[in-house]
Amino acid sequence: MRALARILGLTLLLICLQACGDDEGDSLTGTGISISDIQGSWNAIRVEFDIAGSGASLAIDVIQAGGSATLVIQPNGRFTLTITQMGESPEVTTGQMSVDEDLLVIEFDDSPGESEFFGVRSTENTLSINGPAEFDLDNDGMDDPARVEMDFERA
Structure with a gap:
């Protein structure tokens, strides 16, 4: 329930920020970072x-x-994220990203x-x-609402 409240709160905040922002169209440039700054290939050092829930x-x-x-x-801004857990097949995620202010805005291909919104x-x-995600944290075969933090180094 707490995660849902956070996601809802973040969504409302982002809607307000977007409504108050300038109306220059779909720019790939934010105030502090742009797609051209982060384009290229990256290798993860942390995913x-x-x-957190019920005390654990x-x-x-x-x-x-x-x-x-x-x-x-x-x-x-098109991207491909490939995550491979040890002993499992790679999971490939694709979509389109842009930058709004200092947030990464992602539209996943499987949710047009x-x-x-990600930090x-x-x-x-x-x-x-970093931002919202789904992942099978308790290994029961069902994805759980989660938060992801990913750190990459340029390949």
């Missing part, structure tokens, strides 16, 4: 999914557990017309993304 906290770092992840961002930080050789 951590976590959820579950967290899984795919990289620390022997998995891998790569992110490729095209100059037009719906945008998700993003970047230097020339590092990229960090």
Whole structure:
């Protein structure tokens, strides 16, 4: 319930920010970062999914557990994220990203017309993304609402 409240609160905040922002169209440039800053190939050094609830906290770092992840961002904002957990087939996620203010706005190909908002930080050789996700944290075969924090180094 707490995660749902956070997601709803973040969504309302982002709607307000977008409504108050300038109306220059669908720009790929935000105030502090742009797609051109983060385009290219990235290798993950941390992909951590976590959820807290009922006094206990579950967290899984795919990289620390022997998995891998790569992110490729095209100059037009198209991206491919590939996450491979140890001993499992790769999970490939694709979509379109843009930057609004200092938030990464992502429309996943499997949910057209719906945008998700993520925090993003970047230097020339590092990229960090965090936000809402789904992941099978308790290994019961069902995805759970979660939060993801991903740190990448430029490939």
